[in-house]
Every structure is written in structure tokens, then in C-alpha cells.
Amino acid sequence: MNGCKNHFPFRLQPLPYPLDGLEPYLDRLTVTIHHDRHQRGYQEALNRLLAKSPEKQCLSLEQLICQADQTPEGQELAFQAGGLWCHEFYFDCMTRTGASLTQPSGCLAQRIERDFGGFQRFQKDFTDAAIKLKGSGWVWLVSGPTGALSILQTPLQQTPLVHGLYPILVVDVWEHAYYLKYQNRRDLYLQNWWLLADWEFALQNYQLCVNGTAPR
Ligand SMILES: [Fe+2]
Missing domain, CATH: 3.55.40.20 (Iron/manganese superoxide dismutase, C-terminal domain)
Incomplete structure (x- = not known):
């Protein structure tokens, strides 16, 4: 299972644009800290939790989110997995300034x-x-x-x-x-x-x- 996409150990997904690609609306420092520290924080915390739960290492990120139990440990796992998933999706929802349509099609x-x-x-x-x-x-x-x-x-x-x-x-x-x-x-x-x-x-x-x- 090691190295499989979307399985433990999870990797930090690179941004789909340069760190300053969202300027001037989102500045380089904000994007850098958000991605390299906050998103990385969820990724690393999730991997630390899964390292102690070998039985969950074969689950995808979506399975970890949707199958989490209500125990404190389960909720912590869901929080970290959700944090990683939400941030991957969020950064994919933006594109370099001027690079996309300005409204849906x-x-x-x-x-x-x-x-x-x-x-x-x-x-x-x-x-x-x-x-x-x-x-x-x-x-x-x-x-x-x-x-x-x-x-x-x-x-x-x-x-x-x-x-x-x-x-x-x-x-x-x-x-x-x-x-x-x-x-x-x-x-x-x-x-x-x-x-x-x-x-x-x-x-x-x-x-x-x-x-x-x-x-x-
Ligand atoms: Fe965030």
C-alpha cells in the first residue's frame, strides 16, 4: 500500500500554480503559509495517526472521512483527513489570475x-x-x-x-x-x-x- 495514490502515506499535493500565481488577490506569503504549513500540517498529522493504525492504512482519504467512527480517535482522524481533503480541493478551485472564465459555462x-x-x-x-x-x-x-x-x-x-x-x-x-x-x-x-x-x-x-x- 505504501506509495499508492490517495493512500497512506499521504503526500502534500503541489499547488497547480506558482506561489505568487494568485497575486494580487492572494499574496505569496498567505498562499505559502496556507499550503506549506497549514495543509502540510494536516497531511503530517494524518500520517502520524495512521502510522499507529495499520488496519486503516489501506483506506482512501474519502473512506477515512466517511467511515470515521464517533470515538475521540475516530473524530481526530476525520478532522485531519478532512483538513487535507478540503485544502486539496480548495487550491484546485482557484487558478492563476486571469487564467479562467469569470463565470460558469x-x-x-x-x-x-x-x-x-x-x-x-x-x-x-x-x-x-x-x-x-x-x-x-x-x-x-x-x-x-x-x-x-x-x-x-x-x-x-x-x-x-x-x-x-x-x-x-x-x-x-x-x-x-x-x-x-x-x-x-x-x-x-x-x-x-x-x-x-x-x-x-x-x-x-x-x-x-x-x-x-x-x-x-
Ligand atoms: Fe485553510
């Missing part, structure tokens, strides 16, 4: 129109959910099994997978994601985050979902 655009009444309405609802999220967590665009879209807030390192939902796009609203640059102005972080959102990645996720293959 194809079947995803059509479904956003149907389920939210248009892209601008969706953006407002998603942004409001991110601003209003209490404490640390994530805001997701998710799809149900039939392709219906909704906005989901999750606390700490909880993923939509545990709700049976498929992630399409996510924003990290833990303070470590933006505080160095934006301090308490989460609203400005979100305003600029929209300029980094990778709608081509989101469309791929949605197409996999509606085609019956869960993303990731």
Missing part, C-alpha cells in the same frame, strides 16, 4: 440559472453564506445525486461527502486563508476570491457528477 451555468435564478444571485447568496459563517469553516457549491445545486456551510474540516453531496466549488473561510492580507475584512477577501475561482474546474466536477461519477 455549459450545463453548470444552466443549472445555476435554474436553481439560483442567475449567476449574480448565486454569487450574492454564496458570498452571504461565507460572510455569515460563524467561526472556522467552508462554503461550498454542491450537487445532489440528481444534479440539483445548493450552497452548503460546513464547520471546521467537514466535507460535503459526509452529507452525500458532491463538491463543485469551495472557498476556505478560516481566518488563516485571508487574515495576513485582509485582516478582519472577510468581505474583501471574498470579493477578490471570485476573480480567482476556476470555473473550468467547477464545470468538470459538475459534469462528473451528472454523468454518475462522483468527483475526486
